[in-house]
Amino acid sequence: MTDTRENDPNKFNDTPNIDAPAIDMPITDPVPEPFAVKFASRVERLPPYMFGRINNLLYQKRRAGDDVIDMGMGNPSDPPEQVVIDKLMTAATDPTNHGYSKSNGIANLRREVTKKYERKYGVTLDPEHEVISCLGSKEGFSHMCLALMGPGDTAMIPSPYFPVHMYGVILASGNVVSLDVADPDLFLRNVAYTCEHMAPRPKILIVNYPHNPSSAVIEPDFFVEVVRLAKRYGFLVIHDFAYADVAFDGYKPPSFLSAKGAKDVGVEFTTMSKGYNMAGWRVGFCAGNADMIRGLGTIKGYYDYGMFQAIQIAAIVALRDTEEAVEKQSLIYQGRRDALVSGLRRLGWTVNPPKAGMFVWAEIPEPWKSAMSTMDFAMKLLEEGNVAVSPGSGFGQGGEGFLRMSLVENEQRLRQAVRQISKCLSSPPAIVKA
Template sequence: MSEPLSDHPQILSDTPNIDAPPIDTPTTDPEPKPFEVQFATRVNRLPPYMFGRINNSLYQKRRAGDDVIDLGMGNPSDPPDPLVIEKLHTAAADPGNHGYSKSNGIANLRRELASKYYRKYGVNLDPEHETIACLGSKEGFSHMCLALMGAGDTAIIPSPFFPVHMYGVILAGGNVVSLDVADPNKFLRDVAFTCENMEPKPKVLIVNYPHNPTSAVIEPDFFIDVVRLAKKYGFLVIHDFAYADVAFDGYLPPSFLAAPGAKDVGVEFTTMSKGYNMAGWRVGFCAGNSEMIRGLATIKGYYDYGMFQAVQIAAIVAMRETEATVAKQSEIYQGRRDVLVGGLKRLGWNVNPPKAGMFVWAEVPEPWKSSMSTMDFAMKLLEEGNVAVSPGSGFGSGGEGFLRMSLVENEQRLRQAVRQIGKCLSPQAVA
């Protein structure tokens, strides 16, 4: 027989007091407060988007019917090899390819990447432990930062910098030291000086050759010195090799992983966006140090299920069978480079032809360099000349005084862009 509730004060204490007076309903609602969304500190650390002003003006001009020549973004305008598109079509028609895929990429894709590295650079890679597929190299790089960086950690990056090299670290909670990339030997000396004089020492060195935005290049000995410094000071290395497949005049961009001991200290990111014209396909890779690859795989396992398997199958065919098309694409970019650089030089600009990449890094000519900011000069070209470019200041203070111009338009459009720039900056236009 159960005991009466009155013998259980702990229960009675939870019983409402039925003799309590009723609570009066308020006659007026309290003054409403604005609803606020508080972002995380990592988001608040990000500056305003530097290219927003240009992109907004570009959009408005095109809505108004203006024919704007866009040299601002490195977005390939040429299609992939038809063989790759056909393979994508066939693979997409297979019902077995529509489920979730492994986040690190199917085995045959990773084997094909390892085969390419051996064929092109003489680098031996274990496809299972030393390679991983990414949703474009930018995603892989950002998640590698999450795997390696945290509060109090510091990364050394090039200056000027491609934005994700700065903000991938910041979003991971880390700090950044940026070093001038123009002179490779000085850059290495500055890395050593930073490591000698900074406490705690930098955890990661981020390098990017061919460099975006400046198109600076290096020779293989550079990476031998990077490995030596990494082992001396104990930092990890991430090489962003996005423009591995776009080079001119016989120059072959060296792979970081070809340097002796490179896999002991770092990884390299590559992409099929540039030379293969597969930017929207989002196919990238990371290769090198197995522990760093494992860390990236751990992060990716929580974030994604990998890329569409039909895309991976088409990417295998691209790497295996379309190297001649990739080489031809470099020739196309070289022709465009010559048209743009030659045209700017005839206008009196100080510009050096790049040996690799998809961009020309041009110094703003006088008198405009001394009289206005690089952003204002870029806006002048857009508003008065209908030519969109990327102001160097969008890549950090080290880019002030320069413009980045992409080579994605055809030669005829590039000639037209030069004519419009010349007309915009003519003495009559200045007056």
């Protein structure tokens, strides 16, 4: 029989035909599996945002045209001094200010910070090695945690806590031990007890006075003991001094760095958000231990190029020329504090007037405190009274039973808020919580 492939050029070619499909193509594509985004474990450790319910309702009410008196966030409503705004506008017209800036801040701004520390606290700082500018103190604090902490490291923090003091540590893969902040002496004893009984010992102590949210304050000898304990037990100290410039009735918040030996063991964060009314400008500083400052600078060097240089130039003017205005701003907050505290007391609330800060920390009155959670009580004030406050539980379990009320509204609005709260609570609660 004749081989019909005799003249076929592929007769002895075993190479497969690559143009032919290996399998029959499906007529329709398979149903795809849902595409899942897997977050890092540090993000998975974060709880749901505690103020989400309140913020959503506040947004909805304002969109509907409701006039909500907002005492929830410590967001200053007063503007910076005009001389500062004018300097910003002038600096912004200079083309040389629009390039990348140094991540640790321009030299003249750091020098101005050292002058304020010398003038106000008697503290001498090296502007080159002991001061660094931050994009607000919150950014600086978070990045300092990244510089110092890792898996297995523990920080001692105040309770109740400002959220970044807890979650800045968690995002750096650290652990936290929270200590009651109400009694300064008890707080210090608990620091010593924790260091004595915990292995390995905590690496960092985070303190925050004047305290947010509770407005607790301390005297200078407190920091003397903090330094002594730090040297005895080998921990580092981070002091969040965000409310350094807002104080009442002659009280002067002490700087951690004014304690002898403080620069050996720690740093202090300050900000221009509060007393200078520059919250949205994001100008903060870290000062103190040169090694800790260098570590923060290393992290920041990988993350950012510093703040807009025109803002830094305007901040120099604010630090140099507006201290009198900062003192006047404290008097404005003091008047608001008095209006709110006196109004709540007339309603029968137990409220201690704060000596510093931008908040009133108010215990929820009975029978409401026993009838519902702090979150539900805050939601009631917003839903029925058009008054927004921060539930204490948003600052940890230590804040349950309290509300944080900010002093950013004017006195007239705060008095109106008290009237609306009174009307909202005119009928006693019918359900007692379990």
